[in-house]
Amino acid sequence: MTRTSIATTLCVAMFATAPASADLVMLSVADNLDAAIGGLTGLEDIDVVQYNTATDSATIILQNSDFDIGSGDTNAVHYMPNGNIVMSNLFNAQIAGLAFEDDDLVEYNPNTNTASLLFDGSALFDSTAEDIDAVYVRDNGNIVMSTLADAGLGGLSFGNGDIIEYNPNTDTATLLVAESDLFDDGAGNVDAVHILENGNLLISALDTTETVSGIVFNDGDVFEYNPLTDTASLYLSESVFTSTGLANDIDGFTLVPEPGTFGLLLLSMGYVLRRRAA
DSSP states (O other), X not given: OOHHHHHHHHHHHHHHTOOEEEEEEEEEESSOSOEEETTEEEEOTTOEEEEETTTTEEEEEEOGGGBXXXXXXXXXXXXXXXXXXXXXXXXXXXXTTEEEOTTOEEEEETTTTEEEEEEOHHHHBSSSOOOEEEEEEOXXXXXXXXXXXXXXXXXXXXXXXXEEEEETTTTEEEEEEOHHHHSTTSOOOEEEEEEOTTSOEEEEESSSEEEETTEEEETTOEEEEETTTTEEEEEEOGGGBSSOGGGGOEXXXXXXXXXXXXXXXXXXXXXXXXXXXX
């Protein structure tokens, strides 16, 4: 292997394993109730917003005009290390020429405006009437999800407050977090999930308030849950919204990898090229 290829491989590895930023998140809201956050107002339920918690500023990443059919409700979102966005919709929708249903997961490349089907719900769920409302994709390709209603997948039956992990290679699903363990009253509906490097989960719930490990969270809060110790703490408060009430209900949430990592990649590649030219 040449010196150039070794350096390039190391750079790519650095980019692929970029840590998630605690400052930069992507989210969507549940309803068209004029949600406002980070200087943006009048958010719609189809919008995907990137929010910087350090600067309290937000930008639109996806909106109605990005979809071929200008209606819908983005209710699950995950940011991939390569910059692609995995999403699901409350209704049937179409983006970049790809039509998909509410039980599907689509991987969208905003740079090339192309989309592909990551998960075909009608072929994989036990029923054709399911709706994915929370998603996280692991590096190994396994899909962590929750659904709007009770569902069956990969030999597992689960409720809308359960978080499950699906292995597409073996077509098997396992229970990651049980609804009965997560919510103090044994019942709730998970509508956003993200997994941290330490194994803890970032979760938002559908109902107006839910009690987890003795703490009451609003539907616009994101809380960090440790399944090993059954403890929870507030990660992102609904108070970051400048709107009020039901407008602030988060129904999609994901962390964004550190933006500086790509800069390190470019700097390292530039160093290699300069060495070769010398």
